[in-house]
Ligand code: BES
């Protein structure tokens with residue numbers, strides 16, 4: 359686990375001189391002049407201490423004003439640790455720009471054992487967002503035999519230690535999800551996911567129940583997908599956070615995550631084959647909700663939360679399911695399998711029906727790398743959100759903007775519903791009747807068949823769960839999308 363703590367330090371200059379690097383924010387004003395951001399008197403003290411006029415120094419670099427632009431100034435003063443000042447551009451001083459600035463600072467000190475204090479943000483939520491992003495920018499994952507072992511530590515100047523504790527917990531949770539996603543599928547099979555969940559549950563005193571083998575008799579979708587693999591078979595992993603004390607009408611949220619540890623497509627093998635190499639991340643939904651539960655155990659909101667990790671490997675073998683098979687989901691709905699590469703909705707259907715029929719959730723949320731079509735529609739910066747609950751959609755969009763995991767409310771288009779008809783089962787699963795395209799929409803319409811009358815939200819994160827480049831807050835690979843969103847939503851319900 360790679361993790362760098364974000365910590366509070368008092369507002370006195372002596373405290374920040376114990377860091378190796380002091381990062382000071384700058385921004386362009388409307389009139390084209392430059393200003394330093396961050397706590398004003400402290401920034402002035404830094405200038406006095408080092409005998410520097412930082413705006414003068416800045417002019418030397420001819421900055422563009424883009425958030426995340428960073429200039430290094432070597433400083434030396436006896437009896438201090440500080441050897442560098444980073445002048446970091448905070449763009450328009452908005453929260454998203456403070457995130458980019460944080461990520462740039464983190465990226466600059468990756469794998470180095472360096473203490474960095476940032477004086478970029480002032481306001482509580484901005485400090486939190488900026489602090490989280492420093493950790494996210496510093497994140498790396500590799501299995502290189504000569505991997506660098508250094509770990510930066512990040513500090514911000516604040517008296518609100520709770521705010522920073524929360525930032526630390528959230529950053530840790532996103533890194534945890536990223537670690538799970540980056541782990542390759544020769545290590546990460548459904549049984550491995552269960553052992554990770556068990557470890558977290560033990561450490562954080564969460565409830566856990568894992569079903570495998572005969573225990574999955576009623577989970578026709580999970581079995582049909584997961585029994586294709588010669589690796590240990592599919593796992594249904596249920597983890598619970600229950601607040602202390604008895605309270606009437608406490609809300610219960612159930613999160614369902616797609617946990618396909620590798621998606622070959624099965625008999626409907628993925629083509630072209632290089633599209634398969636990203637498919638170790640097909641468990642990003644499950645990774646996100648496991649990490650969210652781990653964080654909730656520390657944040658202790660007064661909400662009951664259950665996470666259902668639907669874990670299976672979609673392999674190609676003699677025991678793979680066939681296109682044309684008919685399976686029976688939890689609760690009895692029958693489905694005709696058309697394309698075995700649309701496996702995500704089959705495992706989710708069992709999870710959603712289980713939640714609806716046995717857990718009585720007030721809110722039912724699923725999160726899944728479900729369709730390539732979601733990436734075509736929105737790219738990688740937004741998750742596709744489906745729900746008929748307009749008020750809930752509005753609040754989740756706002757939480758998305760605030761947390762950094764942005765969502766776009768997509769339509770559940772009833773006109774496409776007949777695509778799910780089947781001559782031999784209740785539904786066909788790839789919506790192959792008719793010619794509607796809109797693969798992310800029809801996948802959502804399929805899932806809706808399993809949620810009863812619940813207040814349900816479906817998050818298709820196929821695009822946002824993975825970054826194809828090392829840029830902004832994300833490394834190349836798993837982003838941990840959904841972790842900040844769900845933690846923010848649940849803790850502010
Ligand atoms: N895991 C994929 C979706 C995906 C694609 C995630 C690219 C991330 C990046 C999913 O299981 C899948 O293959 N979906 C098919 C469904 C189709 C066969 C109806 C798709 O989207 O092409």
Ligand code: ZN
Nearest residue numbers: 621699700701
């Ligand atoms: Zn697939």
Ligand code: ZN
Nearest residue numbers: 618621640702
């Ligand atoms: Zn998949």
